[in-house]
Amino acid sequence: MSATRIMIFGGPGAGKSRLALRLSRILGIAVYCVDEAVHDEKGELRPNSEIDCTVRSWASNHHWIIEGGNSRTYSDRASRATVLVCMKPPRWLRVYRVAIRDKLNFSSLYWSFKYDEFFGSKDEVILDSAGNDVATYTLRTNKDVDELLSMLACKKY
Template sequence: MSATRIMIIGGPGSGKSRLALRLSRLLDIVVYCVDEAVHDEDGKLRTNSEIDSTVRSWASKHQWIIEGGNSRTYSDRASRATVLVFMKPPRWLRVYRVAIRDKFNLSLLYWSFKYDEFFGLKDEMILGSVGKDIATYTVRTNKDADELLRILARKKY
């Protein structure tokens, strides 16, 4: 298994961006953040079709790490991924991280708290639906993330 296309999903504050950047440095693969597809350069919200088109164009590339939501494109990314990572730390930790990072933005705190109810099933479903040729990992702790980095570093060579 070659870690050339890595899909990272999970709720706000789960550590997706941090893991993606660590993997990028380790594997020398570009990171695409789904949140960056949501707004244009002026901060204006893009349409769903624009967002989906951008994310699908990233997924069509030879190598990538794509981190973030947009479950409408999960199957596009999962069908091309060589590695799928589900970030699933405890809810309290995700909410705490969002509170600190985003200065108590109530909307983000709400979605961080409610993420599992609204999107958790989609995350679990995509994780369970990928083929056996795609390596899947669930990361609950920093120790799990460190172990994943060790595994993928070994498989790089």
């Protein structure tokens, strides 16, 4: 099993982007951020069909790290992934990180707080439906993140 296509998902403030960048440095694999597909250069929301097409095109590549939401394309990414990483730090930590990062943006705080209620079950379905040839990880703490990074860096994977 090789870490060539890595899907990272979880709530706002979970640490997805940071983990993706760290994995990219270790593995030399390109990172794609779903948020970049969602908004255009002016910050305007793109149509769902355009977002989905972009994310699906990324998932069709041979090597990738795709981090972020857009649960409409979860199954497309998960079906091609060799590694699934669900970021699940405590809710209070996610909310705190979003408050710092997004300058108390109410919408961001709301979705960080409510993520588990709206999307947590979708995350579980993706993890539970992974085949035997797909490595799955649920990372709750910084220690969990460091252990995953160490394992991949040592090529014990």
